[in-house]
Amino acid sequence: MDTTKEAARMNRSRRAPQQEIVQHRRRLRPVLAALAAALVAVGAPAASAATTTAWATWTPLTGEAGSFTATMTLAGQPALTADITSDSRAGQVGVISGASTWLSEGTPIGEKYGSSRDQPYLNLRPRADSATSPSTTTYTFAAPTPSSGWAFALGDIDADSVRISGVSAAGDPLTADDLGFQGGFNYCAPGTAGKPSCTGDPDDVPMWDPASLTLMGNASASDTSGSAAWFEPAVPIVSLTFEFTQRSGFPVYQTWFASMARDITGTVRDVNTGVLDGVDVSLTDSNGTVIATTTTSGGGQYSFPGYFATDGYEVTATPPPGKTGVVTTGAADLRTQDAVVDLTVRDKASLFGTVTTAGDGTPGVAVTASGPDGVLTTTTDGDGNYAFPLIxxxxxxITITVPEGTVAVSPTTRTETVSGDDLSGVDFELARLGSVAGAxxxxxxxxxxxVTLTVDGPGGALxxxxxxxxxxxIDELPPGxxxxxxxxxxxxxxxGPSSRKVTITASGEAVIDQDFVLVADDVTAPPDDPDGPGKGGSGNDPLPTTGADSTPLLAGGVIALICGGALLLFARRRAV
Known part of the structure; x- marks a missing residue:
C-alpha cells in the first residue's frame, strides 16, 4: 500500500473517534425512535427471532515492538475472547476504528456478516521490513470456538504473504478444510456497494495455496489497495496463527473477525396439565458445557437469544417442584436458522409384572432390574405382583430368583425397553416340582x-x-x-407290568402307590423217557441201565429231589 496514503488514513483514524460517536448517535436516533414506537404498540418486548451479525471488539494494542498484546472478543452468546500476542514491528500498528477503511456490504463477507464500517480491526506489520523477517501473531481462545457461525478476513495482502496455521480443539494441526477458505475479493474495487473511498482493481485478489496454507498477494508484488480474503473455520479451534511476510512495498495488513448469532426458543408443557411456568431450562453446547440457564414464563415460554450460529446445542428442563418426572431433551442447530425446541415434562415411566406358579401368584420372589441407573431390587407381593415405579x-x-421347590417354565431373565409410557406385563411363570413313590x-x-428302579423323563433317566x-x-421332578x-x-x-407311566403337571403332584411285585423263577424236573428205563428208546432215560434193579434208586432219587426243592423254596422265602 502507498506510504503517503496509509499515513493520511492513519491521521484520519486519529481524528475519527469523536466524529464517529456523533455520527453513530445520529444514525441510532431513528432506529431508537422506531423501536420505542414498536414497544408502545405491543405493550411488551417481542422475543427476538432474527439472525444477528456483529464484528469483533478489541482492547488497545499494548507493549512494544516485538512484544505486543491485545484481546479480541467475538460477539455472540456466550462471548468468546482470544488473547493476542504479536512480534510485529512498531509503526502504524494498533486497533483502527474502521471509519476510513472497512469491508462493505458489497463484499462477499459483508453480504453475510454485514458492513464493518465504524467497526474496529487490527493493523500489524512484519517483524522487520524484509522478506526474511515475518511477524508471528497468535490468537489463543479462552474456549474452543464454534464449528461454524464466525469468520475472519485479512486485508491489504497485495505485495505480501500470510501463512495461516492453528490447532483444533482435538489438538490437531488445522488443515485447509478446517480453515474454510471462502475466496478472495478487493474491498476497494469500483462498483462495490458501500465501499470506502479507496480505489482497487477487482482482479487484484490474493491467491490461496491449500498445500502450504499460504495467502499470496498479486504476482507482481505490487503495493496496491483492497486485496483481501476471508475464511469460515469448520472445526472448533483453540489457537490461530498468522505469519506475515513482506515481499515488497510498505507492508501493513488488516485483520477482522465477525460472528453470526441466532435464537433458541420454545415452550415447556406437562403432558397432563399443559404449559408450565417457573421451570428451569438449561442450554448446553457441543462440548457438554452448560452455557446458559433461564426460567419459563408467560405460558411456559423460554428464550436463549443471540447464540453462535452453530450446531450441537441441547436444551434441557429441570422437573418443577412436586414433579418426580423427566423431560425431553431437545437438540438445537443454529447453522441455517433459529431453532424452536419444545420440551415435554412427564412422570417417569414405571415397569410392572407378575410371577405365577401353576397359574397362581407367587409371593416373596426376588426381582432385580439392571439398567442405566444400576441394579434395582424388589419382591413380589401376596398376589405375585411386583413394580419398579418411576424407573x-x-x-x-429383569431377573427373578427361582424359589426352592419350583422350576422356571419361562426364561428367568427378560430384556425390556422403557420408552415414555409405563411398561406392564413383564411376567414370569414357575412350576412346582413333583415326586413319584411306591414299593x-x-x-x-x-x-x-x-431293588433298582429307573425313572425316565424330560431331564433324562434317574x-x-x-x-x-x-x-x-424320587422327588424334585419338573413337569412332564x-x-x-x-x-x-x-x-x-x-x-405284572414292569413299567408305569405317570405325568407331573405345573402343580407338582406327589404321585404315590407306583408299586411292583416280584416272584421267584419256576424250577422244572427233567422229563421221563417215554419208553421207560432201560428200553433203549430215545436215549433220554434218567438213569443208565446197569443190569441191577433200579427201582430203589429211583425211589430214593425222587424223594431227594422233592426234599431238595422244598428246602430251596424255604431258603429263598426265608431270605426274602
Missing part, C-alpha cells in the same frame, strides 16, 4: 429291599434303590411325562 426410560434386564414286594406282600422296607421315592421301570434281581421275575 425411567432405558433398556433393562416293591413279593407275591405274599413281603417288602424286597435293594435311578433309585428300594430301602429295607421295600419303598422308593415319566416312565418308571423296575429291574428284577437274578432269580426273580416281575409279576
Amino acid at each position: 425411567g426410560d432405558g433398556t433393562y434386564e 416293591v414286594t413279593d407275591d405274599a406282600g413281603a417288602p424286597i429291599g435293594g 435311578s433309585v434303590i428300594t430301602g429295607v422296607d421295600g419303598r422308593y421315592l 411325562d415319566y416312565v418308571i421301570s423296575v429291574v428284577a434281581p437274578d432269580g426273580t421275575a416281575v409279576e
Whole structure:
C-alpha cells in the first residue's frame, strides 16, 4: 500500500473517534425512535427471532515492538475472547476504528456478516521490513470456538504473504478444510456497494495455496489497495496463527473477525396439565458445557437469544417442584436458522409384572432390574405382583430368583425397553416340582429291599434303590411325562407290568402307590423217557441201565429231589 496514503488514513483514524460517536448517535436516533414506537404498540418486548451479525471488539494494542498484546472478543452468546500476542514491528500498528477503511456490504463477507464500517480491526506489520523477517501473531481462545457461525478476513495482502496455521480443539494441526477458505475479493474495487473511498482493481485478489496454507498477494508484488480474503473455520479451534511476510512495498495488513448469532426458543408443557411456568431450562453446547440457564414464563415460554450460529446445542428442563418426572431433551442447530425446541415434562415411566406358579401368584420372589441407573431390587407381593415405579426410560434386564421347590417354565431373565409410557406385563411363570413313590414286594406282600428302579423323563433317566422296607421315592421332578421301570434281581421275575407311566403337571403332584411285585423263577424236573428205563428208546432215560434193579434208586432219587426243592423254596422265602 502507498506510504503517503496509509499515513493520511492513519491521521484520519486519529481524528475519527469523536466524529464517529456523533455520527453513530445520529444514525441510532431513528432506529431508537422506531423501536420505542414498536414497544408502545405491543405493550411488551417481542422475543427476538432474527439472525444477528456483529464484528469483533478489541482492547488497545499494548507493549512494544516485538512484544505486543491485545484481546479480541467475538460477539455472540456466550462471548468468546482470544488473547493476542504479536512480534510485529512498531509503526502504524494498533486497533483502527474502521471509519476510513472497512469491508462493505458489497463484499462477499459483508453480504453475510454485514458492513464493518465504524467497526474496529487490527493493523500489524512484519517483524522487520524484509522478506526474511515475518511477524508471528497468535490468537489463543479462552474456549474452543464454534464449528461454524464466525469468520475472519485479512486485508491489504497485495505485495505480501500470510501463512495461516492453528490447532483444533482435538489438538490437531488445522488443515485447509478446517480453515474454510471462502475466496478472495478487493474491498476497494469500483462498483462495490458501500465501499470506502479507496480505489482497487477487482482482479487484484490474493491467491490461496491449500498445500502450504499460504495467502499470496498479486504476482507482481505490487503495493496496491483492497486485496483481501476471508475464511469460515469448520472445526472448533483453540489457537490461530498468522505469519506475515513482506515481499515488497510498505507492508501493513488488516485483520477482522465477525460472528453470526441466532435464537433458541420454545415452550415447556406437562403432558397432563399443559404449559408450565417457573421451570428451569438449561442450554448446553457441543462440548457438554452448560452455557446458559433461564426460567419459563408467560405460558411456559423460554428464550436463549443471540447464540453462535452453530450446531450441537441441547436444551434441557429441570422437573418443577412436586414433579418426580423427566423431560425431553431437545437438540438445537443454529447453522441455517433459529431453532424452536419444545420440551415435554412427564412422570417417569414405571415397569410392572407378575410371577405365577401353576397359574397362581407367587409371593416373596426376588426381582432385580439392571439398567442405566444400576441394579434395582424388589419382591413380589401376596398376589405375585411386583413394580419398579418411576424407573425411567432405558433398556433393562429383569431377573427373578427361582424359589426352592419350583422350576422356571419361562426364561428367568427378560430384556425390556422403557420408552415414555409405563411398561406392564413383564411376567414370569414357575412350576412346582413333583415326586413319584411306591414299593416293591413279593407275591405274599413281603417288602424286597435293594431293588433298582429307573425313572425316565424330560431331564433324562434317574435311578433309585428300594430301602429295607421295600419303598422308593424320587422327588424334585419338573413337569412332564415319566416312565418308571423296575429291574428284577437274578432269580426273580416281575409279576405284572414292569413299567408305569405317570405325568407331573405345573402343580407338582406327589404321585404315590407306583408299586411292583416280584416272584421267584419256576424250577422244572427233567422229563421221563417215554419208553421207560432201560428200553433203549430215545436215549433220554434218567438213569443208565446197569443190569441191577433200579427201582430203589429211583425211589430214593425222587424223594431227594422233592426234599431238595422244598428246602430251596424255604431258603429263598426265608431270605426274602
